[in-house]
Amino acid sequence: SSGLKSDARVGPRAYLSAGGAFAGGTLARDVVSLMQIGREKGVRLDLIPAVKRSNDWHRGWALRRLVERLGDLHGRRIGLLGLTYKAGTNTLRRSAALELAHSLAGLGASVQAFDPAVRSLEEAAVQLTSAPLAAAEGSDALVVCSEWPEFRQLDWRRAIAAMRRPLVLDANRFLENEIMPTQAEYLSVGRT
Secondary structure, three states, X not given: OHHHHHOOOOXXXXXXXXXXXXXOOHHHHHHHHHHHHHHHHOOOOOHHHHHHHHXXXXXXXXXXXXXXXXXXXXXXXXXXXXXXXXXXXXXXXXXXXXXXXXXXXHOOOEEEEEOOOOOOOOOOOOEEOOOHHHHHOOOOEEEEOOXXXXXXXXXXXXXXXXXXXXXXXXXXXXXXXXHOOOOOEEEEOOEO
C-alpha cells in the first residue's frame, strides 16, 4: 500500500489499510445495483459479487473475535462505542453496530452502547448509556463501531479500569494511540 499511496492520484490519505467492512446504505446499494444491471444485461461480473460476499462476511469480524476471545457469550456484557454507520451522522440505517448488537443479544449477551448523535433508541437489544465511560463500565469487551473524535478524548486508563475484562476491538485502529499505553488487550483487523 505504500507504493500506491505515493502516487499523487491516490495520495497518502487513500483508504488502503486493513479495517472494518463498509457500512451504510449507499455503497452497499450501489454494489447490489451493479450486480442487478450485470444480470439484466447478461454481463458476467466476478469482482462486484465477490466484493459483496467479502464485505458481508467481513461484517462479522467483531462477533467472531468476541467468540474467539470470550467463548460462550451468554451472560457477557459487551460495550459498543458508536451506533451510527459512521461518525458525523445520526443515521442508523444499515448500522453494523446494531447488527452486531442483535447478534450479541441473540447469543445471550447484554449490550450497552454510547453514540454522541443518538439520544434515544427503540432497540431491545441495546441499553443506551449517557457517556462512553458508562458503555465500558463492567463490560467483558468494548467494540469501537464508529469513529467519533470524542472517543479520543476519553480517559482510557479509567475506562479500561472500569471494564470487567480489558478487551478492546477496534477494526480500523482508530484508537490505537489511546489504547496501546493501557493494559488492555487490543484487537484490530490485520493484527492479532
